[in-house]
Amino acid sequence: MRRIFDADLKQLGDDLAVMSGLVERAISRAGTALMTADLQLAESVIADDAAIDAINRELDERCILLLAQQQPVATDLRIIVSALRMSATLERMGDLARHIAQVARLRYPHEAIPHGLKGTFTKMHDAATDVAGRTTVLLHTHDLDAAKAIERDDDTLDDLHSDTFTAMLSSDWTGTPQETVDVTLAGRYYERFGDHGVSIARRVTYLVTGEFAEDLRGER
């Protein structure tokens, strides 16, 4: 019985890692669609989000079944409750990738991000893809170095997000209102990837070490 349950728990972890891999792919493709005004790519990201939502629902149902059938306590219980939460967080990261793809689609055939901010958004894209990549590794390996790296990526995203405001509010800003709206929304979406990554990093750290970081939520 216990051996079956251990296999179930391992399966939960593997499924979260698979979900995270899909999120990583969505973020990467959404960013490319945004930076290159690629309508087809944007539409495929939007369509593919349904697969992430489906895994989320399936994973949630499995967690509830495990709670009902195995009646877990202590660490096992925390693993399952954490899986429920991390699955919701990954689902939300998928939504954010979809939102970025929607900005690209709405602005097509134009590019949403003005030339002067392309460097900043390229860096945000890299940091967000990094967050998702490290989250996949973290869920597979429980290697806490990946958790620490996610915290650093989040700081990078916060700094870059702040740079977008500095640019828009400087006297040099020549962006149209449409560009200002798009940069504000896309910047916000990118910044949230970092918060969600940190939330998962802290949950896994807690499962491994039994200690919660001060500011567990990290979802500002």
Place this chain on the structure above:
Amino acid sequence: MRRIFDADLKQLGDDLAVMSGLVERAISRAGTALMTADLQLAESVIADDAAIDAINRELDERCILLLAQQQPVATDLRIIVSALRMSATLERMGDLARHIAQVARLRYPHEAIPHGLKGTFTKMHDAATDVAGRTTVLLHTHDLDAAKAIERDDDTLDDLHSDTFTAMLSSDWTGTPQETVDVTLAGRYYERFGDHGVSIARRVTYLVTGEFAEDLRGER
């Protein structure tokens, strides 16, 4: 034993309603701070968010304890898992109220919302306060009329959110880049209140009727 457990479940529902009451108050005060550039009020909303976070953490721990000690199945189990999720949703609504208060604080002594959009934001404020008020009623009474009204409020918020884009992208728009950024962010925060309210409305509906609305998540 069962009687104690029933009391525990009732307590969970009551605590969610208390949390929702605090969120309603935060949304109401944050909106007033935003519309009247009231720095002191904005700061009190920001400070009070810690109380919502504390109830969330306390409620989560209690859910985990109930899962461990009572080993619930079927409906009882779903009630507890739903409470975990609704608590997270309410916590997030508190964060959004804090974000609105932060916009007001950053812009003080100026008003963040330009004159021409005050009517739209007053309506968004009313609809969002409504969502939170109806959520409190729904959690107290499980009256599904409140759930339906929340869905309508969400539609209202979506329409008003769309109005803010129409205004900013019209040739009449004379807002500064700062105003464009603030309207974009505040509009997004208001729109999210509706999504979160719908998420809770659908969870309660499911607990009462056993049927999930098609698009449960509603968190776009």
